[in-house]
Amino acid sequence: MDGNPFLTEEQKQRYQRQLSIPEIGVDGQIKLGKASVLIVGLGGLGSISSYYLAAAGVGTLRIVDGDEVALNNLNRQILHSTLDLNRPKIESAAEKLHRLNPECRIEPVRARIGEDNGLDLAKGCDLILDATDNLASRHVLNRISLARQIPLIYGGINGWNGTAATFIPGKTCCFTCLFPPKDLRKLEMGIPALGPAAGVIASIQSMEALRILLGLSPKLAGRLLDFQGKEIRFRTIRLEKNPDCKLCGHTKGG
Amino acid sequence: MGHTIRIIVNGMSEEVPENATLVFLIELFKEADPALIVEHNGRFVYPQQYDATTVAENDRVEFIHPDFGG
Numbered sequence: 001m002d003g004n005p006f007l008t009e010e011q012k013q014r015y016q017r018q019l020s021i022p023e024i025g026v027d028g029q030i031k032l033g034k035a036s037v038l039i040v041g042l043g044g045l046g047s048i049s050s051y052y053l054a055a056a057g058v059g060t061l062r063i064v065d066g067d068e069v070a071l072n073n074l075n076r077q078i079l080h081s082t083l084d085l086n087r088p089k090i091e092s093a094a095e096k097l098h099r100l101n102p103e104c105r106i107e108p109v110r111a112r113i114g115e116d117n118g119l120d121l122a123k124g125c126d127l128i129l130d131a132t133d134n135l136a137s138r139h140v141l142n143r144i145s146l147a148r149q150i151p152l153i154y155g156g157i158n159g160w161n162g163t164a165a166t167f168i169p170g171k172t173c174c175f176t177c178l179f180p181p182k183d184l185r186k187l188e189m190g191i192p193a194l195g196p197a198a199g200v201i202a203s204i205q206s207m208e209a210l211r212i213l214l215g216l217s218p219k220l221a222g223r224l225l226d227f228q229g230k231e232i233r234f235r236t237i238r239l240e241k242n243p244d245c246k247l248c249g250h251t252k253g254g
Numbered sequence: 255m256g257h258t259i260r261i262i263v264n265g266m267s268e269e270v271p272e273n274a275t276l277v278f279l280i281e282l283f284k285e286a287d288p289a290l291i292v293e294h295n296g297r298f299v300y301p302q303q304y305d306a307t308t309v310a311e312n313d314r315v316e317f318i319h320p321d322f323g324g
Contacts, residue, residue, distance in 0.1 A: 041324055043324045044323075044324050046324070133322070133323050133324035134322060135289075135322050138322070156320060156321040156322040156324060157321050157323045157324060158323050161321055162321050163321045178291065179289050179320070191321075191322065192323070193324070224291060224318065226318045226320075235316060235318070237291065237298055237316065238296070238297070239298050240298045244300075244302065
């Protein structure tokens with residue numbers, strides 16, 4: 001690494017402990033620095049994934065959330081603190097992320113993602129990290145992922161448990177293959193959520209995001225990871241495209 | 255429903271009727287959930303196949319309930 005023109009001395013120190021990981025090194029670090037990630041949701045999952053990705057030196061994080069910090073968020077949404085109550089989450093998050101790593105460009109967007117703004121929000125991003133808390137938003141993210149042809153890393157939790165999967169347009173099944181919109185339940189409000197369950201799932205999503213940005217093969221592409229926190233048990237199952245899927249059923253892959 | 259067979263459901267050994275379908279097992283084990291994911295002998299099964307899929311002795315079935323909170 002000595003004399004490498006692409007990393008400053010400060011960067012070499014900041015990222016020292018990951019530069020020594022064979023799959024990363026200087027080249028990988030530079031890749032991360034050029035990458036952009038869209039993180040939708042700054043709650044239990046987004047608190048963790050945005051912090052890890054900023055810390056790891058991902059160049060740009062576009063963070064999207066329409067909510068303010070509420071007291072019942074703070075059992076798990078550890079990017080925010082009691083002092084941040086009633087502040088917009090994007091503002092609280094941008095401040096913490098900037099403090100953690102001023103090199104990381106934070107693009108805060110105060111909005112609820114939908115059909116109207118989704119495509120624009122994903123413009124220029126290499127992947128979408130799902131940190132939302134409902135099915136409807138995830139269907140929007142899926143459509144954006146397919147339209148922009150960028151991976152979607154899904155994660156969700158319930159109580160002690162959580163699930164995660166990576167959807168790669170044209171290669172794997174899509175989110176809608178698994179959960180057709182007819183299954184859309186009423187907006188899930190107040191799903192139980194334990195902090196460490198969000199931590200486990202968001203950490204796995206972050207690892208998957210870093211793999212993709214580094215050009216390594218995503219390990220949850222076409223697989224669903226199920227974490228049972230009460231048993232500390234992990235299962236993964238292989239997913240297949242749903243031939244009846246209205247969104248991606250006509251494209252090849254499996 | 256004369257004979258019963260033993261299969262593994264979510265890692266536990268269970269006794270079920272011979273030729274039970276996945277639809278029957280979902281009912282039996284109270285796993286109904288619009289977002290349910292079913293794995294049968296390591297293979298993913300889509301809901302439209304639950305009715306036509308039957309289990310045999312020593313089969314493995316996993317029921318997974320995906321989570322959507324955050």
